[in-house]
Amino acid sequence: MVEVGGHIQSVERAAAVLRILGSAGKPLRLAEIASALGLAKATTFGIIRTLRDVGFVHQDRETSDYSLGDGLRDLGRASLDPHDLRSHAMNWSDALASRTRLEVLVAMPQLDGARIVHHVFRPDDSAQVLRVDEVLPFHATALGKVVLAFAAGIASPTPGLERYTQRTFTRRTSFDAEMRGVAERGWATEQAEFVPGVGAVAVPLRGFGGLGVGAVAVSGPLERVFRHAGPAMDDVVSATLETAVAISRSLGVRP
Amino acid sequence: MNGTVVAAIDQGTTSTRLMLFDRQGRTLSLAQREHQQHFPQPGWVQHDADEIWRHVGRLVPEALEQAGVDARQVAALGIANQRETTVVWDRTTGRSLGPAITWQDTRTSAIVDGLVARGEAGRIVETTGLHPHTYFAGPRLRWLLDQRPELRERAARGEVLFGTMETWLIWNLTGGVDGGVHVTDVTNASRTMMMDLTTLTWDDTMLDLLDVPRAMLPEIRSNAEVYGTAVGRLAGVPIAGALGDQQAALFGQTCFSPGDAKCTYGTGAFLLVNTGSERPRPGRTVLPTIAYALGDDAPVYAVEGSIAMTGSLVQWLRDSLELIETAPQVETLARSVDDNGGCYIVPAFSGLFAPRWDPGARGTIVGLTSYIRKGHIARAALEATAWQTWEVVEAIRHDLGLTLETLRVDGGMTSNHLLMQYVADALDVPVERPLVSETVCLGAAYAAGLTVGYWADLNTLSHHRHRAAVWRPQMDPAVRAHESSQWNRAVEHALGWVPQRPPAAAPRAERPTRPPESPSVAALPPATSSLGTESDPDPGR
Numbered sequence: 001m002v003e004v005g006g007h008i009q010s011v012e013r014a015a016a017v018l019r020i021l022g023s024a025g026k027p028l029r030l031a032e033i034a035s036a037l038g039l040a041k042a043t044t045f046g047i048i049r050t051l052r053d054v055g056f057v058h059q060d061r062e063t064s065d066y067s068l069g070d071g072l073r074d075l076g077r078a079s080l081d082p083h084d085l086r087s088h089a090m091n092w093s094d095a096l097a098s099r100t101r102l103e104v105l106v107a108m109p110q111l112d113g114a115r116i117v118h119h120v121f122r123p124d125d126s127a128q129v130l131r132v133d134e135v136l137p138f139h140a141t142a143l144g145k146v147v148l149a150f151a152a153g154i155a156s157p158t159p160g161l162e163r164y165t166q167r168t169f170t171r172r173t174s175f176d177a178e179m180r181g182v183a184e185r186g187w188a189t190e191q192a193e194f195v196p197g198v199g200a201v202a203v204p205l206r207g208f209g210g211l212g213v214g215a216v217a218v219s220g221p222l223e224r225v226f227r228h229a230g231p232a233m234d235d236v237v238s239a240t241l242e243t244a245v246a247i248s249r250s251l252g253v254r255p
Numbered sequence: 256m257n258g259t260v261v262a263a264i265d266q267g268t269t270s271t272r273l274m275l276f277d278r279q280g281r282t283l284s285l286a287q288r289e290h291q292q293h294f295p296q297p298g299w300v301q302h303d304a305d306e307i308w309r310h311v312g313r314l315v316p317e318a319l320e321q322a323g324v325d326a327r328q329v330a331a332l333g334i335a336n337q338r339e340t341t342v343v344w345d346r347t348t349g350r351s352l353g354p355a356i357t358w359q360d361t362r363t364s365a366i367v368d369g370l371v372a373r374g375e376a377g378r379i380v381e382t383t384g385l386h387p388h389t390y391f392a393g394p395r396l397r398w399l400l401d402q403r404p405e406l407r408e409r410a411a412r413g414e415v416l417f418g419t420m421e422t423w424l425i426w427n428l429t430g431g432v433d434g435g436v437h438v439t440d441v442t443n444a445s446r447t448m449m450m451d452l453t454t455l456t457w458d459d460t461m462l463d464l465l466d467v468p469r470a471m472l473p474e475i476r477s478n479a480e481v482y483g484t485a486v487g488r489l490a491g492v493p494i495a496g497a498l499g500d501q502q503a504a505l506f507g508q509t510c511f512s513p514g515d516a517k518c519t520y521g522t523g524a525f526l527l528v529n530t531g532s533e534r535p536r537p538g539r540t541v542l543p544t545i546a547y548a549l550g551d552d553a554p555v556y557a558v559e560g561s562i563a564m565t566g567s568l569v570q571w572l573r574d575s576l577e578l579i580e581t582a583p584q585v586e587t588l589a590r591s592v593d594d595n596g597g598c599y600i601v602p603a604f605s606g607l608f609a610p611r612w613d614p615g616a617r618g619t620i621v622g623l624t625s626y627i628r629k630g631h632i633a634r635a636a637l638e639a640t641a642w643q644t645w646e647v648v649e650a651i652r653h654d655l656g657l658t659l660e661t662l663r664v665d666g667g668m669t670s671n672h673l674l675m676q677y678v679a680d681a682l683d684v685p686v687e688r689p690l691v692s693e694t695v696c697l698g699a700a701y702a703a704g705l706t707v708g709y710w711a712d713l714n715t716l717s718h719h720r721h722r723a724a725v726w727r728p729q730m731d732p733a734v735r736a737h738e739s740s741q742w743n744r745a746v747e748h749a750l751g752w753v754p755q756r757p758p759a760a761a762p763r764a765e766r767p768t769r770p771p772e773s774p775s776v777a778a779l780p781p782a783t784s785s786l787g788t789e790s791d792p793d794p795g796r
Contacts (some may be wrong), residue, residue, distance in 0.1 A: 083583035087670045094690055094723055098281045123690050123721035130724055132672060 013037065014047050018056065018068065027065035070211070080213045080251070082108055082117040085205075088250040093120050093216065096243040100236055102220040103128070106205070106247075107136065107143040109151040114143040114215065122220055139175050140168045142190035142202035143217045149182045150204035150212035168193045187241065189232050192222055199225035201232050203244040207251045216244050259330040260322065261709055262492070263700035264311060265693070266336040266420045267500065268357065271307055273314040274696040275322045275329075278709070280719035282691060284321035286314040293354065298361040301354035304342045307420070308427050315488040326489050332428070333496030333703030335503035335695045336420035338446045341395040343406065343471075344423070346416050349432040352406060355420070356395045363394035366401075366465075370394075375464055382461060384445070384452040384534075384543040392419055393448035397465040410471035417471045419443045421497040428494055429483035436483035436494075439473040441554060442502040445545045450475065452543060453534055455554060477548040478502075479702040496702030498547065500695045501525045505557060506547055507698030508663040508689060509720045511713045516659050517694070518644060518678075520668035522570070523608075524562040526647045528657060529555060540610035540650035549705065558655065560610065560647030564602040565640040566668050571604075572636055578629050585633050586673045592630035597622040599745035600635040602643075607749070610650035617752035621745045640668070641677040642742040648682055661685045665694045672726070680730035681739070690723040 020036050021028060028036075034044035048066060051057040055071025085108065093104040103122040107114035113135040121128045138144035139161045161170045169175040182188040190200040200219035207213035218225065218240050226232050260283055265272045271290065275283040288310040293301045319325060339358035344351045356362070370379065370387045379387050387394075396417050400407040409415045418426065421443055426435035444450040444457075449465065449472070451458040457472055476482060478498050485492045498506060501519065505527045508517040513531035518524055527546070532553050535543040546557035569585045572578045579585050599621050601607075606614035620635070644662075651657050661684055668674060669688050679686040691697050704710045730738075 081581070081584050081587050083586040083671070084581050086672075087581075087583040087667075090670045091692060094692055095282060097723065098690055098721075120690070120723045121721070121725075123723075125721055128722075128725075130672070130726070 010047065013039070013043075014051055017044070017047055017051060018072070021057065021066060021068050024067075027060055027063065027067040029065055033066065080108070080207050082115075085214060085251070086118040089118050089205075089216065089247045092243050092246045092250070093118060096216070096218060096239055097121070097123055099239050100218050100220075102218040102224060102236070105131065105143060105200075105217045105219060106214060107147060107217070108214040109147040109212075110135065113137050114141065114147040116143075117214070137162065137164070137194070140164050140190070140194040142188045142200040142219075143215050145179065145182050145188035145190070146202040146204050146215040146217075147212075149179060149188065151214065164194050165192055165196050167191060187237065189226075190219075191226060197222055199232075201225060201237055201240050203240045205244055205251065206248040213251065216240065216247060259328045259709070260324055261331050261333065261700045261704040262318070262329050262489070263333045263335065263496075263696040263703065264314075264424065265500065265503070265696045265699065266307060266311075266334065266424060267695075268337045268340075268359075271310050271314060272693075272696060273311070273318040274693060274700070275318055275324065276697065276700045276704075280691060280697060280701070280716070282693065283324075284318045285693070286317035286321065288314060296362075300357045300359040302340065302357060304344070304351040304355040304420075304423055307355070308424065311424060311428075312488070319488075326492055329489060329492045330709045331495040331703035331707040332485060332489060332492050333498075333699030333701070334421045334424055334494070335498050335500050335699035336424070336443065338419065338443060338499035338501065339390060339392045339395075340420050341392045341399065342418050342420065342423045343396070343399050343410075344416055344418075344426075346414050347432060349427070349435075351423075352415060353399055353402070355423075356399070358390060360395070361389045363389045363398050366394045366397055370464060378460065379448060379464070382451050382458050383448050385448050386542075387448065391446055391448040393461065393465045393467065396447075396467055400466065407466070407468060411468040413470040415471055416473070417467075418473050419447070419499075421499075422473045425482055425494055425497065428485045428487070428489065430486045433486075437473045438476045438482045438497075440476055440478050440497040440499075441545045441548045442478060442499040443497070444475045446499060452545070455545070455548070477550050477552075477554075478506075479547075479549040479706045481706060493707055494703070495706035496699050496704075498699055498702060501527055501559065502544070502546060502557070503696075503698030503702075504665060504694040505529065505698065506701055507691070507694035507696070508665065509701075509713070509717045510546070510663065511555075511717065514657055514659060515663070516648075516661075517663040517665065519694070520565055520640070520664060520666035520674075522565065522567040524565040524640065524644065524666070526560045526562070526644060526662075527557045528651055528659070529557050530655060530657065531555065535655055540612070540654055541647060547702070549702070558651055560650065561608050562640070562643045562647065563606070563608045564604055565643070566666075567604075568600070568602040568636050568639065569668075571602075572633065576632075578633065582667075583670060585637065586671050588630050588633035589637055589673050590630075592628065592634055594631075595622075595634045595638055596627050596631035597624065598627050598631045598635045599741060600632070600639045601745050601749035602636070602639050603749045603752075607746075610646055611746065611750065613750050615751050615753040616746075616749045619745065619749045619752075621748050622741075634673075637671065637674045638677055638681075638738075638742075640674060641681040642739065644678055645681040645739065645742075659684050661687055663687050663689060665689065665692055675724075675726045676729070679726040679728045680735065683728045683730070683732075683735065685728065686726040687722050688724040690721040692723075 034041045056069050058067050058069040089106045097104045097120040104120040106118035107116050116131050116134045119131045136144045138148045163170050187203045199222040200217050202215045202217035204212045205214045260275045272287045274285045342355045367387050422439045429436040449461045481493045481495045510529045516528040518526040529546050541558045541560040544559050546555040548554035569582050601619045603616035604618045607616045
């Protein structure tokens with residue numbers, strides 16, 4: 001469908017949509033964009049919905065009109081530096097580890113998963129190794145799910161859903177259902193889906209402007225994170241949520 | 256909450272903190288207030304002791320409220336403080352008489368030079384373990400009394416009192432003019448240049464040298480005993496522990512055995528190693544000091560090496576060269592290259608401290624070629640901190656035969672993983688970060704809690720300590736040997752840069768462990784504001 005050295009039509013069309021929105025001076029209706037491009041409304045809608053999902057286009061809730069999104073403006077800005085995030089997160093994540101007696105991980109999104117930028121050992125003096133720079137898969141980890149659901153700029157998960165354990169979501173439909181739950185709750189869990197016997201709870205971190213910039217998670221033996229065959233323990237969830245608020249506030253988010 | 260807690264005050268250089276800890280040594284609350292820094296003349300740095308005491312009064316209810324406890328639930332209070340900062344006050348009014356002159360202040364250089372010129376340096380080192388220097392409290396006290404001779408007369412009559420910050424706070428907490436207890440602890444007293452490091456008592460010869468009336472001095476006590484009982488908001492709480500901040504960090508890091516070492520990485524760095532129950536012989540590279548003395552137990556000694564510029568070098572990259580926007584981004588920039596590209600920075604901006612002790616050294620960048628990019632500069636800056644740590648550790652190994660098994664770290668720069676890995680690589684020992692980063696407060700709380708039996712013994716405290724991160728050495732020994740030798744060569748370029756110095760004071764160290772030829776003042780560390788006892792401002796609070 002694409003010749004070597006040739007152009008990818010949908011990318012060209014997406015660029016044209018952005019140009020039109022940028023030069024219009026006012027929000028546009030779908031029909032206006034489609035007619036300006038000489039395209040069918042269905043085709044235009046496909047393009048614009050994708051641009052909206054990655055944050056490059058904003059759709060007004062009331063009028064449904066389209067304009068350039070914040071994600072586009074933020075492209076020009078340096079994104080959050082992982083070492084700045086670690087510095088902001090350090091004291092709070094230490095306190096979270098101390099309170100929950102669990103391992104604490106802070107991660108940022110990248111194309112193939114959630115990259116760990118900070119790691120606090122589980123405070124039980126067992127032998128542990130720093131996991132900083134490890135990349136966690138979107139579909140099998142709590143951090144991956146949260147980053148996928150809340151961080152701007154990530155369009156869709158990895159194509160294949162690789163199996164890590166018996167409990168990994170490998171079917172697209174069940175994973176989509178899981179992700180709808182994450183989006184509703186505002187946080188994600190992991191129940192032995194990546195490493196047997198290991199559970200985790202992850203909560204999004206928000207940076208300047210409320211943009212999802214990363215996630216913080218507690219991780220440990222399944223029975224220390226989840227009630228027996230039940231949901232995540234309330235105190236673990238609330239401690240992680242409070243920590244995420246504190247780190248986000250430190251990053252410049254006003255509650 | 257139910258149950259009892261231990262409170263600790265960290266009276267630091269820029270702020271005062273009050274923290275509450277539970278029986279597991281976990282943080283329950285933290286209240287903090289910054290106080291004003293006054294710079295009336297170049298080289299003068301002073302605080303207002305009355306302001307600091309007012310802050311303590313406000314921090315107490317804040318911290319109690321945060322944790323949901325009242326004063327009756329506070330089992331004990333411990334105090335840690337910026338060392339060497341000097342206060343003089345009126346026993347009858349309770350008000351300070353003049354500024355609190357801080358450890359960074361260099362106004363006493365003429366007094367110190369005078370002592371050295373009179374050939375007193377040897378005697379001072381022998382008695383106190385300290386080389387005469389503006390760093391220490393005694394010369395500051397003399398300066399204050401010299402300014403106002405009537406104070407010296409009143410001091411001799413016991414109407415004017417001297418103290419370092421813990422003395423000032425304990426006197427006020429226990430009632431001030433109304434029965435305040437006038438005490439100091441051995442670690443703070445060891446930094447006055449007035450205490451005999453062996454007998455742990457005020458030394459008459461030193462008092463004569465500094466013309467200080469004994470009547471104004473606090474009683475020297477151990478680090479863990481009940482000094483008195485608080486009045487006011489903490490009424491009834493025993494004040495049961497006090498340590499200078501670096502010793503408090505050593506205690507909070509549970510460095511209870513000979514060879515246990517901690518390094519606090521802030522604007523400068525302070526490395527202390529527990530050396531056990533025998534006083535280390537006066538070294539010329541690192542200073543012998545008291546680690547702690549618990550109640551009637553024999554004191555435990557330590558050696559201390561300070562590095563002038565660590566975090567402040569990163570701040571210089573940020574503020575003066577504008578290579579980075581924030582301090583943590585130095586790691587991002589340094590990781591943009593694989594190695595230092597042959598470039599070395601020696602951050603001798605105001606001379607070099609331990610173990611080189613060369614005030615005439617100045618900063619250098621060597622090994623520049625067209626290949627060098629800013630990433631190499633960032634990397635060389637971080638490596639300089641690691642190699643300066645290595646020099647102190649090597650000096651301790653050389654002077655005392657002590658070899659470290661691990662280095663426990665704290666302070667703001669421990670968030671820099673590249674640096675921590677490089678420290679582990681340079682030292683060839685694992686580097687450990689503890690879970691509670693507020694080691695200064697924790698150490699004061701531990702001392703106070705031990706006194707009142709809140710914690711049974713040192714062993715119990717050691718069990719509270721948990722590793723939050725460990726960096727293990729990974730460097731090839733051949734690379735380490737090459738890089739350390741390159742570092743030494745780079746330092747040689749920095750030494751003795753400033754001309755017109757007394758001839759005795761130009762040590763050109765060929766090895767990091769070689770001491771200066773004679774312990775004269777010129778070969779000693781310049782007291783400089785770039786040397787911080789505190790870690791970088793805590794971004795998480």
